[in-house]
Amino acid sequence: MKLYEYESKIIFKKEGIPIPESYLASTPDEVEKIVENLKKEVAIKAQILATGRGKAGGISFAKNPKEAKQLARKIFSLKIKGFEVRKVLVEERLFPSAELFLGITYDLSQKTPVVISSSLGGIDINEIAKKYPEKVFTLPVNMVWGIQNYQGKLLAKNMGLKSKDMFKAAGIAVKLFNIFKKYDCDLAEINPLILTQDGKLIAADAHLELEQEALYRHKELEQLEIPIRKDSPRIPTKFEIEAEKIDKIDHRGVAGRVVEFDGNLGLLIGGGGASLTIFDAIRYHGGKPANYCEIGGNPTVKKVKELTKLILKKPGIKGLAVITNVLNNTRVDLVARGVILAMNELDIKPSEYPILFRSAGAYEEDGYRILKKYKIKYMDRSYSIDQAAKAAVEMISNLK
Amino acid sequence: MSILIDEKIRVLVQGITGREAALFTKYMLDYSTNVVGGVTPGKGGQTIHGIPVFDCVSDVVKEFGANTSIISVPAAFAKDAALEAIDSNIELIVIFTERIPKKDVVLILDFAEQKGTKVIGPNSLGIISPGKSKVGAIGGPQIETKKSYMIGPVGIASTSGGMTTELANLLTSNEIGQSTCISVGGDPIVGMTFRELLPLFEKDIQTKTIVLFCEPGGTQEEDAARYIIEYSYSKPVIAFIGGRFVDDMPGMRFGHAGVIVQKGKGTAKGKIEAFKRAGILVADTLTQLVDYVKESLS
Amino acid sequence: MVKIMGMFVKVEINNSKCKKVKNCKICEEVCPVEIFKFENLEENNEIISVIEENEDECIFCNLCLEKCLQKAITIKKLY
Incomplete structure (x- = not known):
């Protein structure tokens, strides 16, 4: 933090x-008052959570209260690296x-x-x-x-x-x-x-x-x-905020650490290093991800369902790739259940929607049985992440 | 042969009564790992899957000669658990717990160094020497572990637990087995890194080729590359770097706590360059990785 | 078409068996995904019901089957 x-x-x-000697102020008037009492030359410094404020005009020196107020007004109107200046620190000048x-x-x-x-x-x-x-x-x-x-x-x-x-x-x-x-x-x-x-x-x-x-x-x-x-290095999008709410539905596992992109392929991908590998593989084969996300630690069906719904509803989405590593902990059947429930609630027929499912590991047999029943084609552990990513990208580019 | 663990280790599970630890204890036993005891302070006298639970590490060491410990306790108690294990002369500690504050990790590693204890993790999924034993949750249930891992000549070290199993499975489905696979942990500071594992793999007769799974952030890869040049490392090392896209998004964390590119440091690009300078093959895709491994073994 | 949950798992309780033990609640206590709901409507009128919304959360841990004194619970996989 x-x-x-x-x-x-x-x-x-x-x-x-x-x-x-230093005082915090939130308006130009407050700055003026502080300088009146201080009776010294001051430095006025924008309070933001980014470096490089000096170069962006976020620090000024003033000799008297009037000048201080004027300069403060300028600083309060700045937007430095996306951050608005809400507070300034008024200090005796060194x-x-x-x-x-x-x-x-x-x-x-x-x-x-x-x-x-x-x-x-x-x-x-x-x-x-x-x-x-x-x-x-x-x-x-x-x-x-x-x-x-x-x-x-x-x-x-x-x-x-x-x-x-x-x-x-x-x-x-x-x-x-x-x-x-x-x-x-x-x-x-x-x-x-x-x-x-x-x-x-x-x-x-x-x-x-x-x-x-x-x-x-x-x-x-x-x-x-x-x-x-x-800390957030950039202001989260509405989509990302929604996803974070989903992750907080309960404490089990992760399904909601999401970063939004502007592509057309929705991603529901395994967590940790796998998410990094899968995202790279999609890009390597020329795919355009609509989001980065992680599912891991064996999340509940509900979380997977809500996250899938959020991704499927995103404007511009043409298809969904559910790709995970060979899972140690997260259960394949729970992921499958969540994805299908989401489609059902959105009135999407799984057999008719462009979806690619590649997963293996814990409870894979149950998972495959579910996928078969809802006529979703899936890839098992005999296909690599690389092959799955390639197939997902081709699935989108073959759409008419 | 294998590194770090074999069929003779005597394993202690710290935090054995926890939900996750109880589960992977069963998986370890199924894989015929020699689990001799568990510790959960205050719960001494119980048994979990037939394994006796004690209040103190020293009890298990005295009674059963435990020499390896897997720690799965809440982050706030991890430092104490690790220090207790080190003080009780455990030789190898695997820390499964994640989100342990760096200060605690540094203190653990400092004491471990004084006592000559090997530490894997924190945030490690575990270690497996296929056909011999496994420590931690690596591989998951017995039936899946047997599908993913097989005995063979490739050593794997990975910053990601999930990718350790994924890579092993990829090799196994190409009929290439593994000697020992280690999830070194995804946190910014961990015990044994690639640089410290490489010499062990070099001494191991079974290991012919080493595969490293790497991520942006930290300095492990650069350190390993430097070691390989400095000591003219004798075995082929093949690397795969996940998360090349992270380079384009400085300041943001992806996947693990350690995966962050800041001020141009820790980029995937920089790591690839360091590896290439050291003569390490860097695979662009997993398909290519398999080709490189096959080539190195032929 | 829109059905909330219960597509994959059906959990059933045999009420007449269940009622033989008063104030038991053991299934509610052991279930890690909160499928069972115990309600004490008034004296001598307590019911255990299945929260349909959570049925698909069932992870087949079988704890409820093991612990139920009356063997009143059945779990069916609908796939």
Whole structure:
């Protein structure tokens, strides 16, 4: 779960990482009032869950309340990477003598947290790593031990800091790791960490991403007024929202993780790696999927039925491919029952509708008996996913 | 020969009284896996399919010499279960549970490394050495397992449990058997990865060819490719990458928790290139995969 | 043509057998897909009925058949 900057800063403040004096506002008028009280030059920063707001005009500096209100109005009217700006953070403006970088994430290859520091902050660290790899210092850290002071010192030294500043930055690194561990973060980043002209080290920006799987054990977020939610890299379509509702009918199995595409072949496909393989195979043979979806973990007949109905009703659908891997857990007969019930409820005759069924594994004999009875042609385990995908694509292109 | 498991292992099921674990325990017994005991804290004294249930792992180790554990407990208890198994000197742990927080996984792997314990998973469907034994839910019911898997020369390692059985079935229907098939787990961080399994396959006399099923996200494939170059790996490795379309949709997750392309990292394209540099054949379709495997065996 | 569920599985309860045991409910308790519904209408008038909408959810686990004290349940596959 990605946190907004202001939410990350709530945690920073609680855990003792210095942040600028900052206030949250939802209207230009509120911004004006805050600046009147603050009596300082300010930075106004759009609060969105995407990076690159600076380039998109989401950060402005104002000298007085009137200017602040004007600039805020502009920021509130922006749409950055599809996100509307609903809130801005108004902060005392910092005057940096250096902008630095400090971040923690997982190194999937070494299976351990890794801390990254750099003397070049304020821009995307991936760009820095590409252009000036020698300026990016990485340090794997043991989860049990955390960052020790000597490691903090090493990180700070590689930000180009000396004497007092070095010790301060080391302290911040230790605290940032504590946050990373305590809150089950996927990512904890300060970019930029600013060394001000009057010698303070302050986290100008804050970016935390909490691991979805661990949110259940973070009840403290509620007290910090950080609502738990799901990230969506793009706004879900109506079709996708409907599918998600279907998946929530009950807790058994998955039938409803769906992504909409604009093709003509409806897909009901096996979950996990199989869904990836099947979707690829359909595209490889020139098919145009109307959706990606996953069924797995032995879902109930009802879920399969509702999902099938949703797909069959989608405008532009010309046929349906039900393709799964050789199933370990999900039952072939339950999938078959769901698909046929859906067609029945929609008054579609299974024997006359373009449908391709390829499945095998648990309870395949029962499944095949059902399919036979309703005159649906099926492929068993002697046909590969590849052959099934090809046949499904041909089925659509042969339609008149 | 086979790797990781054979007919002699003594298996312990942690969380044996759970619905799924009880079911696959039966399937394991049907496949004549030597299941010696189960653990569910608080339920010691019961039996499941004739297998005695204990409160602690150490009881099963003391009494029956269990050396392999399959863990199927709720995600919130998985860390404790795994640490208990490692502390009780279990040699191989297969973690079936999915959605375990990364922090817990890192802590488990850290302790396992200290004690020299092998860990497969989390989010692994299991391991099967056809004709010898299986650990976990891999293959499903006995009758289906026997249809999908047969004894032979191909080792399979896969990030997807479902595709492990699919690939084995594909080979079996072409009359090519398997030595050991491993579902390494679909999570971003797992215990033994391709890179760690390759040396075991290399030492195994039965295994002649290795098939890898890969997905976008993570670094397993790149790590394996580097290992193959560095150590001049001696056996043919053939890869199949599912989810090439994910490259076009950065930031979105498909299939498994680990399948995500972010900031141009973990792309299928990058993995294919890394494999090709290492001289690994990458099949574009499953039909092609079978051809490559046949060629490598002839 | 539109029939909600019950295309594949027919679950039947022999009421006269069932009624011999009071307040049993065991089938309702063991069924993983909620096919049975127990209703205590008034004293001495309790009924177990089949929720038709859920009939096709039957996974043939046979738990109800095993546990029913009166052997009052039959399950037919309609395929």
